[in-house]
Amino acid sequence: MMHKDAIMDELRQIELDVVEGEKQLADIEALLIELKRLNEDTTRVQAEVDLMRKIQLERDQSRQRLLSLLHPLGHDEIARFLNTNLNEEGGQHQAQHGGAAQGRQAKASNAA
Numbered sequence: 001m002m003h004k005d006a007i008m009d010e011l012r013q014i015e016l017d018v019v020e021g022e023k024q025l026a027d028i029e030a031l032l033i034e035l036k037r038l039n040e041d042t043t044r045v046q047a048e049v050d051l052m053r054k055i056q057l058e059r060d061q062s063r064q065r066l067l068s069l070l071h072p073l074g075h076d077e078i079a080r081f082l083n084t085n086l087n088e089e090g091g092q093h094q095a096q097h098g099g100a101a102q103g104r105q106a107k108a109s110n111a112a
Contacts, residue, residue, distance in 0.1 A: 004070070011066045018059050025052045 028049055035042045 007066055007069050011063065011070070014059055014063050014066065018056065018063065021052065021056050021059060025049070025056065028052060 028045065032042055032045045032049055035045055
């Protein structure tokens, strides 16, 4: 098993990558919705959205793998780490994007 600190460092980096990926995905999905609204070609942007979703899925799988390695540490310690990390990043994300992910979800359901 990897050393606990190395696992935690890798998990911290993946969490940051997930947050940044969500920001980028929200932006590109908003562009996709706008292009659809304007009846523009969405082929390139749709391919980019699909790729970004695949990358996010891979990040989530990596996160789950690391969490499984940390399992012996105890649920409370892992939850405390993740909550602290996500709260810090989530506050920055919310301040920068003012709920873009929520708007993205609402727009996507309206566009469907």
